[in-house]
Amino acid sequence: xxxxxxxxxxxxxxxxxxxxxxxxxxxxxxxxxxxxxxxxxxxxxxxxxxxxxxxxxxxxxxxxxxxxxxxxxxxxxxxxxxxxxxxxxxxxxxxxxxxxxxxxxxxxxxxxxxxxxxxxxxxxxxxxxxxxxxxxxxxxxxxxxxxxxxxxxxxxxxxxxxxxxxxxxxxxxxxxxxxxxxxxxxxxxxxxxxxxxxxxxxxxxxxxxxxxxxxxxxxxxxxxxxxxxxxxxxxxxxxxxxxxxxxxxxxxxxxxxxxxxxxxxxxxxxxxxxxxxxxxxxxxxxxxxxxxxxxxxxxxxxxxxxxxxxxxxxxxxxxxxxxxxxxxxxxxxxxxxxxxxxxxxxxxxxxxxxxxxxxxxxxxxxxxxxxxxxxxxxxxxxxxxxxxxxxxxxxxxxxxxxxxxxxxxxxxxxxxxxxxxxxxxxxxx
Numbered sequence: 338x339x340x341x342x343x344x345x346x347x348x349x350x351x352x353x354x355x356x357x358x359x360x361x362x363x364x365x366x367x368x369x370x371x372x373x374x375x376x377x378x379x380x381x382x383x384x385x386x387x388x389x390x391x392x393x394x395x396x397x398x399x400x401x402x403x404x405x406x407x408x409x410x411x412x413x414x415x416x417x418x419x420x421x422x423x424x425x426x427x428x429x430x431x432x433x434x435x436x437x438x439x440x441x442x443x444x445x446x447x448x449x450x451x452x453x454x455x456x457x458x459x460x461x462x463x464x465x466x467x468x469x470x471x472x473x474x475x476x477x478x479x480x481x482x483x484x485x486x487x488x489x490x491x492x493x494x495x496x497x498x499x500x501x502x503x504x505x506x507x508x509x510x511x512x513x514x515x516x517x518x519x520x521x522x523x524x525x526x527x528x529x530x531x532x533x534x535x536x537x538x539x540x541x542x543x544x545x546x547x548x549x550x551x552x553x554x555x556x557x558x559x560x561x562x563x564x565x566x567x568x569x570x571x572x573x574x575x576x577x578x579x580x581x582x583x584x585x586x587x588x589x590x591x592x593x594x595x596x597x598x599x600x601x602x603x604x605x606x607x608x609x610x611x612x613x614x615x616x617x618x619x620x621x622x623x624x625x626x627x628x629x630x631x632x633x634x635x636x637x638x639x640x641x642x643x644x645x646x647x648x649x650x651x652x653x654x655x656x657x658x659x660x661x662x663x664x665x666x667x668x669x670x671x672x673x674x675x676x677x678x679x680x681x682x683x684x685x686x687x688x689x690x691x692x693x694x695x696x697x698x699x700x701x702x703x704x705x706x707x708x709x710x711x712x713x714x715x716x717x718x719x720x721x722x723x724x725x726x727x728x729x730x731x732x733x734x735x736x737x738x739x740x741x742x743x744x745x746x747x748x749x750x751x752x753x754x755x756x757x758x759x760x761x762x763x764x765x766x
Contacts, residue, residue, distance in 0.1 A: 661693030
């Protein structure tokens with residue numbers, strides 16, 4: 338990676354380079370090693386963030402050690418007595434770096450190491466000079482300032498990290514709250530649509546049933562009267578009767594969608610209900626082979642369910658999965674059941690994932706709306722009724738988008754945590 342891609346220079350970096358240039362042109366001017374060391378310090382400082390990203394675990398330690406080494410070298414080339422060099426404040430650089438990246442204990446450790454490195458310049462000085470009491474006091478003062486600077490910077494850095502963590506936590510909580518609010522709003526909108534469409538469907542179904550009954554009765558009478566004399570008319574009357582039966586079944590589905598549910602809640606094992614639904618569909622399936630994979634968590638709690646209605650829910654979902662996979666020559670239905678928590682409520686979550694073509698992304702949010710279907714035949718009431726039944730149980734159903742095929746996630750709260758249904762009651766006309 339090019340240096341320009343690692344870090345773009347800003348005005349603070351340029352100011353840092355100007356200050357280093359000022360140190361480079363100040364005495365001692367003839368000491369070329371000083372300029373080279375200052376150049377190395379500038380390069381290290383400008384690329385500090387990138388270098389630490391390459392070695393996240395040990396990068397800060399390596400960086401402090403490198404700065405201590407360069408600071409010690411600089412003092413050795415900036416005066417006859419390196420311990421008394423005017424460039425000794427360069428040791429604040431590793432001290433401040435340690436205070437920024439480490440906690441209090443780590444900061445004290447690295448500051449002590451920097452002080453030892455600084456004091457190591459005493460040994461060459463003691464070979465030719467005598468250390469007076471004022472010199473010892475000056476040395477102690479300088480080292481104490483190292484520790485004071487480290488503690489102050491570390492306090493600010495620690496508080497800054499706490500604030501950042503607090504803001505991150507708050508942002509995550511806000512994002513989760515917004516996500517739940519969007520879900521509640523979507524459920525409310527869907528419930529309003531279900532209520533309005535339910536009322537319309539109920540009224541329309543009642544109005545259609547009487548004419549359909551008259552048409553069917555008339556067709557059957559015609560069939561009986563013309564069976565021997567006019568076979569073609571009798572056959573047409575039979576067609577009329579068959580289509581009326583189909584329309585009657587459709588009207589019944591409308592009424593099922595519109596009729597308020599009377600739940601008979603009793604504790605049941607969700608796994609048993611799911612297994613019965615799978616066995617029922619598999620027993621009557623005549624299409625391509627489907628492999629069912631089960632993964633159930635042990636000791637699952639029982640849930641208050643209307644067994645008949647919930648079996649109808651899973652029958653519909655399993656049947657849809659089988660039919661979807663028949664278009665691709667068969668496949669695998671993966672069913673997992675485990676404990677879960679939704680909106681702070683513990684319960685049981687069922688995941689049904691098939692290896693079929695899946696649901697188009699554009700229809701992901703509309704798949705539970707009435708009259709929305711991806712099948713060539715059908716009126717799109719199956720999943721709407723499924724959603725209504727689960728809502729009445731205080732649960733939820735969603736279409737997961739991370740799988741290749743279709744994956745439905747159904748959640749039922751445990752009995753003690755079940756809430757009243759969020760959808761308004763759908764009244765018949």
